[in-house]
Amino acid sequence: MEISQIGEFGLIDRITQPLKPTNASTLVGVGDDCAVLGFDGSTRQLVTTDLLMEGIHFDLVYTPLRHLGYKAVMVNLSDVYAMNGTPRQITVSLGIDQRLQVEDIEELYAGMRLACERHGVDIVGGDTCASMTGLCISITCIGEALDADIVRRSGAKPTNLICCSGNLGAAYLGLQLLEREKAIYFQQIKERKITPDSPFQPEFSGREYLLERILKPEARRDVIMRLREAQLLPTSMMDISDGLSSELLHICKASGVGCRLYEERIPLDFQTAAAAEELNLNVSTCALNGGEDYELLFTLPLSCHEKALQLDDIKIIGHITEASEGTVMVARGGSEISLKAQGWALEKAPGAM
Amino acid sequence: MEISQIGEFGLIDRITQPLKPTNASTLVGVGDDCAVLGFDGSTRQLVTTDLLMEGIHFDLVYTPLRHLGYKAVMVNLSDVYAMNGTPRQITVSLGIDQRLQVEDIEELYAGMRLACERHGVDIVGGDTCASMTGLCISITCIGEALDADIVRRSGAKPTNLICCSGNLGAAYLGLQLLEREKAIYFQQIKERKITPDSPFQPEFSGREYLLERILKPEARRDVIMRLREAQLLPTSMMDISDGLSSELLHICKASGVGCRLYEERIPLDFQTAAAAEELNLNVSTCALNGGEDYELLFTLPLSCHEKALQLDDIKIIGHITEASEGTVMVARGGSEISLKAQGWALEKAPGAM
Numbered sequence: 001m002e003i004s005q006i007g008e009f010g011l012i013d014r015i016t017q018p019l020k021p022t023n024a025s026t027l028v029g030v031g032d033d034c035a036v037l038g039f040d041g042s043t044r045q046l047v048t049t050d051l052l053m054e055g056i057h058f059d060l061v062y063t064p065l066r067h068l069g070y071k072a073v074m075v076n077l078s079d080v081y082a083m084n085g086t087p088r089q090i091t092v093s094l095g096i097d098q099r100l101q102v103e104d105i106e107e108l109y110a111g112m113r114l115a116c117e118r119h120g121v122d123i124v125g126g127d128t129c130a131s132m133t134g135l136c137i138s139i140t141c142i143g144e145a146l147d148a149d150i151v152r153r154s155g156a157k158p159t160n161l162i163c164c165s166g167n168l169g170a171a172y173l174g175l176q177l178l179e180r181e182k183a184i185y186f187q188q189i190k191e192r193k194i195t196p197d198s199p200f201q202p203e204f205s206g207r208e209y210l211l212e213r214i215l216k217p218e219a220r221r222d223v224i225m226r227l228r229e230a231q232l233l234p235t236s237m238m239d240i241s242d243g244l245s246s247e248l249l250h251i252c253k254a255s256g257v258g259c260r261l262y263e264e265r266i267p268l269d270f271q272t273a274a275a276a277e278e279l280n281l282n283v284s285t286c287a288l289n290g291g292e293d294y295e296l297l298f299t300l301p302l303s304c305h306e307k308a309l310q311l312d313d314i315k316i317i318g319h320i321t322e323a324s325e326g327t328v329m330v331a332r333g334g335s336e337i338s339l340k341a342q343g344w345a346l347e348k349a350p351g352a353m
Numbered sequence: 354m355e356i357s358q359i360g361e362f363g364l365i366d367r368i369t370q371p372l373k374p375t376n377a378s379t380l381v382g383v384g385d386d387c388a389v390l391g392f393d394g395s396t397r398q399l400v401t402t403d404l405l406m407e408g409i410h411f412d413l414v415y416t417p418l419r420h421l422g423y424k425a426v427m428v429n430l431s432d433v434y435a436m437n438g439t440p441r442q443i444t445v446s447l448g449i450d451q452r453l454q455v456e457d458i459e460e461l462y463a464g465m466r467l468a469c470e471r472h473g474v475d476i477v478g479g480d481t482c483a484s485m486t487g488l489c490i491s492i493t494c495i496g497e498a499l500d501a502d503i504v505r506r507s508g509a510k511p512t513n514l515i516c517c518s519g520n521l522g523a524a525y526l527g528l529q530l531l532e533r534e535k536a537i538y539f540q541q542i543k544e545r546k547i548t549p550d551s552p553f554q555p556e557f558s559g560r561e562y563l564l565e566r567i568l569k570p571e572a573r574r575d576v577i578m579r580l581r582e583a584q585l586l587p588t589s590m591m592d593i594s595d596g597l598s599s600e601l602l603h604i605c606k607a608s609g610v611g612c613r614l615y616e617e618r619i620p621l622d623f624q625t626a627a628a629a630e631e632l633n634l635n636v637s638t639c640a641l642n643g644g645e646d647y648e649l650l651f652t653l654p655l656s657c658h659e660k661a662l663q664l665d666d667i668k669i670i671g672h673i674t675e676a677s678e679g680t681v682m683v684a685r686g687g688s689e690i691s692l693k694a695q696g697w698a699l700e701k702a703p704g705a706m
Contacts, residue, residue, distance in 0.1 A: 001454055001455040001456065002454060002455070003449065003451075003453070003454065003455055003458070005455075006455060008481055008482075011455060011458060011481060012481055014455065014459065015458060015459060015462045016476070018466065019466070019475070019476050021475040021477070022473060022475060023441050023442065023473065023474075023475050025441055025442070025497065026441070026442055026475040026477055028477075029475060029476070029477045029478070030476070030477060030478055030479070034478070035442065035444070035477035035478040037398075037441075037442060037477070037495065039392075039394050039396040039398065039497060040394035040395060040396045041392050041393035041394025041395075041396070042393060042394075043392040043393045043394070045390075045392065045398060045495075047442070047444060047477060047478060047493075047495065048444075048478065049444040049446050049478060049479060049480055049491070049493055050446070050480050051446035051447070051448055051480045051482055051489070051491055053448045053482060053483070053484050053485065053489065054485070055485035055486070056448070056482060056483045056484065056485060057482065088376050088378055088379070088390075089376065089378070089379055089388065089390060089400070091388070091400060091401075091402040091493060093402050093403070093404035093491055094404070095404055095406045095409070095489065096356065098356075100356070101354055101355060101356065102354040102355070102356055102358075102359060102364060102367065103354065105356070105364060105368060106367065106368060109368045113371065113372070120375060120376065121376075122372070122374040122375060122376050122379040122382060123369070123372050123382070123383065124374070124379055124381075124382045124383060124388035124390070124400060125382070125383055125387070125388040125400060125401065125402060126383070126402060127402055127403050127404045128361055128364060128365055129361075129404055129406060129409055129410065130406070130409045131406050131409065132406065132407070132408035132409060132486065132487065133408075133485065133486035133487065134485065134486065136404070136406065136448065136489055138402070138404055138446055138491035140400075140402055140444060140493040142390065142398075142400065142495075144378065144392060
């Protein structure tokens with residue numbers, strides 16, 4: 001059977017279904033942003049891992065290695081924050097092909113170290129080996145949290161408010177711009193208007209924010225801190241890496257609930273809207289299915305409504321319903337659309353992480 | 354600068370040198386078989402990770418996927434045992450290329466699950482993505498140990514006995530046989546004596562043990578258990594993955610000592626010696642530099658000599674000296690040879706893990 005027939009999530013279901021934890025220290029196994037381990041102390045360990053492959057998750061034509069290192073760490077930290085934990089350690093494994101030089105790996109590491117310094121994380125180990133075909137980065141992050149503070153995907157309840165940090169779709173549009181300029185660059189080389197050595201000026205003016213969102217995302221520790229200061233504990237949470245639609249469906253499935261999302265409330269940056277217009281893309285589709293936002297999606301009890309409204313850079317975008325009411329988006333015109341997952345899965349576009 | 358100019362260890366030194374842990378929970382960072390973490394309990398967490406790339410670490414022409422899954426787990430467990438810990442959890446990340454089908458990944462996972470079941474380990478998470486170019490497996494293992502039980506590389510003292518479990522060089526010779534038969538197979542196809550679909554009978558009779566050592570190694574939990582039963586706590590320990598010579602030098606460097614290794618005491622299986630003869634290889638060189646043995650190398654106080662002699666499947670192969678006496682192997686004829694590391698590094702042969 002081809003993997004494309006069942007997709008990434010189908011494959012994961014199939015291979016993880018027989019996995020039943022046997023150790024008392026395995027509190028949560030496969031199926032959330034992190035696994036949760038508990039040994040003899042009251043602190044829990046949160047464990048998450050990501051594998052990034054050149055040609056699938058990043059394109060070195062337009063990705064500076066320092067940014068790539070920074071991002072590779074951030075996507076892991078984001079998973080720890082999404083459990084309301086504090087990241088502490090990472091291990092870094094690199095598969096390196098011959099094209100890369102010592103200085104390249106130092107650049108990559110400089111980005112990783114910067115990300116770690118900013119978030120108080122230690123690089124504690126790893127593995128380095130050759131690769132036949134492109135750069136491969138595997139990072140595992142270990143965080144900590146007290147039991148009572150851990151937020152899982154499964155705690156959303158009907159009437160809960162659905163909240164989202166920052167804005168969505170920007171990274172996806174940044175990627176489209178990078179891909180467009182890359183295509184122009186190679187076209188000009190093909191037509192011999194430029195040589196690979198000549199300077200090439202890509203057209204990104206006014207779109208710097210979108211490039212930053214795709215090339216150098218920031219895990220939302222600030223949001224976690226703000227929630228703690230406001231003494232708000234989400235009932236469920238995850239980070240938005242595969243697109244709002246896919247993540248909201250994960251929360252609904254894990255919590256056994258439905259949802260009602262309002263299209264007009266999905267937070268968008270002005271540049272995102274302008275670039276979508278320019279590229280003739282539907283901006284809501286970009287926000288729903290684009291992915292790579294690394295914002296936080298969470299639910300709060302309805303009683304927290306006043307407090308939630310005052311949270312900086314957080315928007316209430318809908319509410320949780322009974323499962324029987326389905327997973328619905330209320331479109332701008334008022335019509336109701338059934339939400340569908342369009343995660344990037346195994347066929348994801350080059351450049352997506 | 355080309356990475357080959359400074360080698361794998363040179364590169365690792367360069368990128369990990371600026372890493373200073375900042376978290377109180379990071380007890381041991383880069384530089385041993387595992388990192389050691391300590392949160393609020395008395396149990397320590399041991400963390401190790403390995404990255405396996407197709408074409409570098411394994412060759413699917415002769416590696417059954419079930420065996421590969423089993424081995425990919427074992428190499429991680431071996432690192433936890435080498436710290437005298439108990440492995441508890443692993444995460445598994447896979448980069449999968451289009452050639453592989455759902456059933457292939459299930460086979461790989463079946464091997465991983467078998468390894469986990471035998472060692473009481475839970476698979477708690479991971480990542481699955483596409484790969485442009487071959488299978489990529491990244492596993493991180495978390496183990497546990499009490500502080501007083503953890504054995505590092507750095508505790509060897511002059512007069513300590515150098516001990517080694519099992520026997521060495523078998524995996525390396527198994528690999529040579531697999532590569533020989535693979536070459537014959539492709540030669541016969543090239544000469545049109547067979548087609549890729551015809552049955553091919555490789556010549557391995559009497560060498561099954563060597564194939565098992567390369568394709569399905571076993572992490573030496575039994576040795577750890579035997580040491581505990583005998584109430585023997587090694588002063589230093591590591592697993593032999595890059596070859597006895599390289600590992601012994603690691604222990605000497607980390608401990609600030611020298612060593613005296615006796616060639617005639619290096620444990621060899623009969624099949625290893627016979628295959629080396631057949632392939633016209635020096636069997637000691639295979640044992641010293643071959644790698645992939647996944648045996649345990651450890652040091653014990655001289656006072657444990659009697660007890661050590663009684664340990665099943667453990668051999669005393671030399672002793673630790675003052676650093677000033679150097680790292681020496683006493684050859685069969687009595688001449689003294691300076692030990693040199695010949696780890697597999699970034700240029701390692703296909704098939705080596």
